[in-house]
Amino acid sequence: xxxxxxxxxxxxxxxxxxxxxxxxxxxxxxxxxxxxxxxxxxxxxxxxxxxxxxxxxxxxxxxxxxxxxxxxxxxxxxxxxxxxxxxxxxxxxxxxxxxxxxxxxxxxxxxxxxxxxxxxxxxxxxxxxxxxxxxxxxxxxxxxxxxxxxxxxxxxxxxxxxxxxxxxxxxxxxxxxxxxxxxxxxxxxxxxxxxxxxxxxxxxxxxxxxxxxxxxxxxxxxxxxxxxxxxxxxxxxxxxxxxxxxxxxxxxxxxxxxxxxxxxxxxxxxxxxxxxxxxxxxxxxxxxxxxxxxxxxxxxxxxxxxxxxxxxxxxxxxxxxxxxxxxxxxxxxxxxxxxxxxxxxxxxxxxxxxxxxxxxxxxxxxxxxxxxxxxxxxxxxxxxxxxxxxxxxxxxxxxxxxxxxxxxxxxxxxxxxxxxxxxxxxxxxxxxxxxxxxxxxxxxxxxxxxxxxxxxxxxxxxxxxxxxxxxxxxxxxxxxxxxxxxxxxxxxxxxxxxxxxxxxxx
Amino acid sequence: xxxxxxxxxxxxxxxxxxxxxxxxxxxxxxxxxxxxxxxxxxxxxxxxxxxxxxxxxxxxxxxxxxxxxxxxxxxxxxxxxxxxxxxxxxxxxxxxxxxxxxxxxxxxxxxxxxxxxxxxxxxxxxxxxxxxxxxxxxxxxxxxxxxxxxxxxxxxxxxxxxxxxxxxxxxxxxxxxxxxxxxxxxxxxxxxxxxxxxxxxxxxxxxxxxxxxxxxxxxxxxxxxxxxxxxxxxxxxxxxxxxxxxxxxxxxxxxxxxxxxxxxxxxxxxxxxxxx
Numbered sequence: 001x002x003x004x005x006x007x008x009x010x011x012x013x014x015x016x017x018x019x020x021x022x023x024x025x026x027x028x029x030x031x032x033x034x035x036x037x038x039x040x041x042x043x044x045x046x047x048x049x050x051x052x053x054x055x056x057x058x059x060x061x062x063x064x065x066x067x068x069x070x071x072x073x074x075x076x077x078x079x080x081x082x083x084x085x086x087x088x089x090x091x092x093x094x095x096x097x098x099x100x101x102x103x104x105x106x107x108x109x110x111x112x113x114x115x116x117x118x119x120x121x122x123x124x125x126x127x128x129x130x131x132x133x134x135x136x137x138x139x140x141x142x143x144x145x146x147x148x149x150x151x152x153x154x155x156x157x158x159x160x161x162x163x164x165x166x167x168x169x170x171x172x173x174x175x176x177x178x179x180x181x182x183x184x185x186x187x188x189x190x191x192x193x194x195x196x197x198x199x200x201x202x203x204x205x206x207x208x209x210x211x212x213x214x215x216x217x218x219x220x221x222x223x224x225x226x227x228x229x230x231x232x233x234x235x236x237x238x239x240x241x242x243x244x245x246x247x248x249x250x251x252x253x254x255x256x257x258x259x260x261x262x263x264x265x266x267x268x269x270x271x272x273x274x275x276x277x278x279x280x281x282x283x284x285x286x287x288x289x290x291x292x293x294x295x296x297x298x299x300x301x302x303x304x305x306x307x308x309x310x311x312x313x314x315x316x317x318x319x320x321x322x323x324x325x326x327x328x329x330x331x332x333x334x335x336x337x338x339x340x341x342x343x344x345x346x347x348x349x350x351x352x353x354x355x356x357x358x359x360x361x362x363x364x365x366x367x368x369x370x371x372x373x374x375x376x377x378x379x380x381x382x383x384x385x386x387x388x389x390x391x392x393x394x395x396x397x398x399x400x401x402x403x404x405x406x407x408x409x410x411x412x413x414x415x416x417x418x419x420x421x422x423x424x425x426x427x428x429x430x431x432x433x434x435x436x437x438x439x440x441x442x443x444x445x446x447x448x449x450x451x452x453x454x455x456x457x458x459x460x461x462x463x464x465x466x467x468x469x470x471x472x473x474x475x476x477x478x479x480x481x482x483x484x485x486x487x488x489x490x491x492x493x494x495x496x497x498x499x500x501x502x503x504x505x506x
Numbered sequence: 507x508x509x510x511x512x513x514x515x516x517x518x519x520x521x522x523x524x525x526x527x528x529x530x531x532x533x534x535x536x537x538x539x540x541x542x543x544x545x546x547x548x549x550x551x552x553x554x555x556x557x558x559x560x561x562x563x564x565x566x567x568x569x570x571x572x573x574x575x576x577x578x579x580x581x582x583x584x585x586x587x588x589x590x591x592x593x594x595x596x597x598x599x600x601x602x603x604x605x606x607x608x609x610x611x612x613x614x615x616x617x618x619x620x621x622x623x624x625x626x627x628x629x630x631x632x633x634x635x636x637x638x639x640x641x642x643x644x645x646x647x648x649x650x651x652x653x654x655x656x657x658x659x660x661x662x663x664x665x666x667x668x669x670x671x672x673x674x675x676x677x678x679x680x681x682x683x684x685x686x687x688x689x690x691x692x693x694x695x696x697x698x699x700x701x702x703x704x705x706x707x708x709x710x711x712x713x714x715x716x717x718x719x720x721x722x723x724x725x726x727x728x729x730x731x732x733x734x735x736x737x738x739x740x741x742x743x744x745x746x747x748x749x750x751x752x753x754x755x756x757x758x759x760x761x762x763x764x765x766x767x768x769x770x771x772x773x774x775x776x777x778x779x780x781x782x
Contacts, residue, residue, distance in 0.1 A: 028775070031768035035761050042757045045750060048740045092740075096568050096697040102717070103568030103697070107736040108591045108672035115742075160742035191779070193772035201765060479535035479773055486769055487542035490762050495550065497757070502726065505733040506561055 028197050029182050036178045036204040036213075039493055040171035043214035046501040048105045049163045050085075050094050051375050052215025053453065057135040058144075059163065059216045060085055064130050066148035066155065071141055073132030082130035087118045088159050097504075099376035105504065119158055127155075136218070138319050140306060142258040143218035167214045173224040174213030178204045180227040181460040185467055187234060188417060192471070198482045199467035203459050205489025207372035207496035212453060218260050219453060225256040226457035229266050230424060233273035237416035241277040241291055249273060250295040254302030261319040262454065265427045270295070272423045276416045331441040340437050357440040360448045363390060365432075370452030372496045377451070379503045381495065392488075400469045407472055421461055428458050532773035536766050543762045558723040561732070563596040563668075566677065567699040567713035570692035575712050577689045577705055578606040579681040581636065585689060586678040587701040587713055592642055592649075595732070596668045596718035599640055599651065601679070602690035604659040605633040632657055636683020640664055644675035655683050666718075677701075679714060689714045730754075 050056040060081040064072045067082075081089065089095035091114055093106045150169040154162055178200050185199035203209065212220055229252040236245045253270040256263030274295065278288055339352060344361040367390045373380050380386075404411060411418050432450045439449035470481045567587065577585050634657055641650040651664035669675075681687045692698060693712030703713045726733075734750040745753075 026772075026775070028768040028772040031764045031771065035764045035768070038753075038757045038760050038764070041753055045737045045741070045745060045753065048737075090700050093565070093568075093699050096692075096699050098696075100568050100571050100697055102565065102715075104562050104565040104717075105736075105740055106564075106591055106700075107739045108564065108593045109739070110672040110674045111591050112739055112742065114589075114674065157744075158742050160740060161744040164741045164744050193775045194769065197768050197772040201768065205765070476531055476534075479531050479769075480538055483535040483539035483769060484542060486765050487539040487546070490543050490765050491546040491550065494758070494761060498551070498554065501733060501737065505736040506559075506726070506729070 026193065026196075028193055029179065029200065032182065032197060032200045032204050033175055033178060035201070036175050036210070037171070039204070039210040039497070040168075040174055040213040042497045043211050043500075044164060044167045044171070046497050046504065047211070047214055047375070048094060048097070048504050049092070049160055050089060051097060051504065052212070053217055053219075053376065053451075054136060055216050056081060056085065056089060056095075056098075058218060059166075060130045061134055061136055061139070061144045062147045062151055062166070062216065063127060064132070064134070065141065065144045066151040067128035068131075070131075071144075072130065072134035072137045074137040075133045076131070078131035078133065079129055080132060080134055082128065083126035084119065084122055084159055085130060087122070087126075088115065091115055091118060099378045101378050101503065107505070115160075116158070139218050139260055140258045140319070142255060143221040143260075146221065147216065163216070166216055170216055170220050171213045173220040174209065176224045177209070177227045177459065180224070180231055181463045184227070184231050184234060184460055185464060187231070187238065188414075188464065189467065189471060194479060194482060195467045195471040198470060198485065199460075199463035201463075201486050202466045202489060203463040205486065205493045206459060206462070207374075207493050208370060208453055209456055209459055210493055211372065211374050211496065211500075212456065219456065222256060222260045222263055223456045223459060225252055225259055225263065226266060226424075227460045228252050229256055229269075230421070230458075230460055233269060233420050233424075234417050236273050236277045237280060237420055240281040241274065241283055241287075243287075243291055243294055246274065246291040247294050247298060250298035254299050256457075258302055258306060262428075262431070262457065265424070265431050265457075267299070268427050269420065269424045273420050276419050280416045332438070337434070337437050340440075341433050344433065356437070357445040357448050365450055365452050366455070367393060368452065370455050372492070373452070374496060374500045375503065379500050381492075381499070385492075385495075396466070396469065400465055403469050403472045421464070425458055425461055428455070532770050532777060535773055536770040539766055539769055540762075543766075555727040556725045558725055560723050561595075561720045561729050563593050563718040563720045564591050565717045566590040567691065567701055567716045568697055569602075569690065569715040570694045570697050572694065572696075575691050575693040576604070576606070577691050577703075577710065577712075577714055578686055579679065579689065579705065580686050581681050581684050583706045584678045584680040585703060585705045585710075585714055586676055587703045587716070588676050589701050590642070590675050590677040590716070591672060592644070592647070592666075592669055592675050592718065593672045594668050594670060595720045597665060597721035598663050598719045599642075599666050600661060600663045600717045600719060601638075601640070601653075601714055602659065602661050603635060603638050603653070604688050604690070605635040605657075606686040606688040607633070634683075634685060635660065636681055636685045636687050638662065638687055638689070639680040639682045640666070641678045641680065642666065642675045643678075644669065644673035647673050647675060652682065663719075665721075677716060691715050 050059065057080070061072055063082055063085065064070065079086070091106065092111060093103065097103045097105050147166060147169065150166055151162070154165045157165065181203045182196050182200035185196040189195045189199075209223070212223070229249060232245065232249040232252055236249050239245065249270055253263075253266040256266045274291070283291075336356075340356055342349075343352070343355055344365075348355070363386070368380065368386050369377065371381075371386070371389050432454055436448045436450045439447060466485060470478050470485065472478070473481060567590075579585055635655050637655040638653045639650060640653070642648065647669040649667045649669075651666050653662040653664045679689055691703075691712050691714040698712050701713050703710055720729075731747070734747050734754070738745055738747045738750055
């Protein structure tokens with residue numbers, strides 16, 4: 001019958017075009033995302049309002065932008081937070097709770113009734129009067145503009161409910177970071193699912209990252225965008241520099257720069273990725289010129305947007321003067337800086353002078369505040385857990401180095417990807433050292449400024465390094481080692497949530 | 507052009523062993539992870555859940571982060587804080603006192619905060635410390651307790667009768683001895699609570715550090731419902747307590763189980779791809 005129809009009406013077109021096959025996400029990825037989502041929910045509940053890193057200031061930024069369409073000021077005589085947020089911080093004892101282990105939030109029914117009465121009797125502009133000075137007013141507005149969308153949609157909710165809902169939206173950025181790490185692992189290692197599970201699982205089960213998913217903080221977007229940027233930069237070098245790929249990487253580099261000053265580290269990495277891609281794939285000069293123009297145009301457009309933002313915020317200087325403070329001031333010397341970096345990792349050598357700043361180094365940044373220090377850094381694991389993590393990290397790095405030596409031919413073959421990843425890591429770490437050094441010079445050595453969560457934009461490299469190292473073992477042994485890493489991640493993550501909940505509610 | 511993959515000797519998973527042997531890789535790895543999680547849970551979480559501890563029933567005014575402020579009271583004088591939440595679970599009130607060498611002539615006005623740090627007004631460690639009475643008053647609720655006198659600095663814990671439901675009360679400390687006493691507190695902007703304080707009727711900056719605890723010591727497991735109720739309260743009821751119980755069970759079981767399933771599923775998928 002069908003044959004006769006075909007012969008009778010050969011020109012008939014099918015009524016509907018065949019549906020394109022929709023690729024279902026792999027089951028293992030969905031499971032890892034479920035793990036991440038559950039953890040984020042748990043953190044959202046374990047962490048009372050404004051007890052995440054600088055959350056009060058970040059929320060105030062979102063609120064002011066959403067309520068007034070204007071950015072909060074960096075300086076001035078206004079209020080740093082709105083009247084509504086001030087009520088919550090004061091009357092629920094959330095302000096004195098920050099960083100003080102002996103403090104507890106006001107959780108009783110009488111406290112909540114008081115807060116509800118206050119919110120019901122607030123003046124009309126009580127949500128819009130937090131004009132600044134805002135402690136994070138230097139930040140560019142991309143994250144806050146994004147979070148203003150759910151804020152506006154749910155603005156009818158009382159403050160505590162609204163903050164909970166906003167944190168749920170913030171958690172999407174964490175899920176994105178996990179999914180992107182999975183994708184990068186797929187690109188680098190091929191469709192070897194267990195390595196993808198290991199890379200994405202190590203990221204999802206990093207307690208510090210899961211905790212940050214439940215904190216209103218621009219870092220969440222910075223982490224997701226930097227991971228997306230890494231994916232695009234890698235594809236640029238692996239698959240070749242098409243105009244689309246160059247634009248994608250450039251847009252993401254621009255977006256990270258419009259999210260936070262620390263996002264600027266993607267710009268030199270973009271330059272290196274483009275150079276590597278052009279050397280590796282040798283496109284025609286005309287194509288190179290077109291791609292260069294597209295990239296420069298994108299970044300120029302972002303810079304223009306930023307200048308408009310600067311004018312709106314009332315600050316003429318880049319990033320509220322932060323860039324200027326990093327490039328000016330007395331006391332900077334290359335030798336002194338190198339000594340500072342050395343002392344960050346290693347003990348004092350004979351002939352070295354007094355240390356700049358407090359005893360603060362690898363242990364505090366790469367171990368304690370990278371794996372997990374919660375709340376306002378006052379909620380921590382027991383010291384022996386950090387000891388174990390430090391030992392495991394040291395052994396892991398040694399193992400990684402040995403693996404790199406053994407697999408040097410493979411790495412040489414993948415030099416474009418290796419170059420991009422190394423570049424992102426080194427630029428990021430070097431930038432943090434430089435910021436810390438400058439800060440210590442500026443504040444008389446009192447505050448080194450950096451903490452481990454500033455490493456989270458390169459958290460995908462952490463997962464990829466684990467997957468590469470363990471994935472290079474014979475498969476049976478590797479799968480067992482991977483099982484051990486994931487089990488440790490599960491225990492560490494759940495412990496982090498539990499000690500935080502007990503600290504605040506126990 | 508074939509792209510080189512990092513971390514694998516070939517772009518495809520290696521084939522090895524028999525079908526039964528290969529199935530065993532996924533099973534063995536998952537079993538090991540499950541065993542480690544179970545062992546960790548038994549070694550860490552079970553003792554953590556079962557260990558008896560004292561739970562807080564509210565901290566109306568926390569201690570300072572850096573520098574202690576001392577609020578000195580002359581015999582018979584009182585320091586009162588408003589808007590102090592007292593819950594049905596609050597059985598013990600805790601505050602710190604020390605003997606003060608010099609009696610304050612009058613209360614410190616709000617514009618001049620009380621002495622702080624190792625105060626010159628503090629008597630020697632062995633000096634007698636007068637008894638201090640704590641009174642709590644709210645509509646339909648009154649309680650008082652006397653912390654006996656002694657010598658030197660002491661963290662004082664006094665048993666109180668809790669209200670039948672949470673109330674916002676006034677809390678007054680009264681020097682019931684014949685010598686001045688100094689109460690520890692905070693006048694740091696960072697740690698001052700909402701509770702406005704007066705000393706001898708005059709407003710002062712800061713508060714006396716005061717905490718309530720439950721009694722007797724309980725395990726975390728038996729107190730979970732209280733913790734969840736507090737977490738629910740701080741979402742303003744958006745997440746009800748029953749949902750927190752559900753989520754807690756989901757997290758406690760779901761995170762390990764989903765991780766194990768992800769590992770198992772991925773290893774099996776690789777094995778199928780290798781044998782295809």
